[in-house]
Structures are given as C-alpha cells and as structure tokens.
Amino acid sequence: MFGISFSELLLVALVALLVLGPERLPGAARTAGLWVGRLKRSFNIIKQDVERELGADEIRRQLRHEHIPAQEEHTPLVEFEPVQPALPAEPVSMNAHCTNEPTS
DSSP: OOSOOHHHHHHHHHHHHHHHHHHHHHHHHHHHHHHHHHHHHHHHHHHHHHHHHHHHHHHHHHHHHHHHHHHHHTOOSSOOOOOOOOOOSSOOOHHHHHSSSOOO
16 A cells, blocks of 8 residues: 555564553554544545545536537527507596496
8 A cells, every 4th residue: 555565564563562562552553543544534535525626627617618608699689679568548547447337
C-alpha cells in the first residue's frame, strides 16, 4: 500500500516491542489502528467532496454551454403588440341588473 515490504513492517513491530514493552504494545497498536482508520475515513470524505464538486462543475459547464444555444433558438420571429381588452358597446347600469323587470 505505502511501498512497505513485510520485512520492513516486521522490523518496525520488533522496535515497537522493544521500546514500548509487551504491556503497552497492544494498546499502542489499537490506538494506531484507530488513528489510521480515522485518517482513511477523512481522506475518503475529502475525496468524495472533491469528486462531487468536480461533477457539479462539469454539470454547470454543460448547462451553460447548452443554455446559450437554447437562448438563440427561442428568439421570436414576429413581435406581437399587446391586446387591449374589449369594452362593452353600451354602458350597463348597475341598477338595471338588480330589478326583476326585464330590460328592453
């Protein structure tokens, strides 16, 4: 993994046994294993974040390139004038609607 051969790993373990002694070596190995696990998880999280950001940047770039031609395609060919609402021919009295008598 890191370019460490088995003989080098065995030498490190022997030196650790001599320096720490048989009583403290298991606790030190456990602590070292926990730290290595934390480092691996941290590196994996950072790697996932970087990959996610690179993917998001790529998607943004693609959308930006697709958005520019799409704007050019949607230019109107004919300009329309706003339509005025139609007004009634005769003004209607509000009171005429309130009576029961038919209007003539």
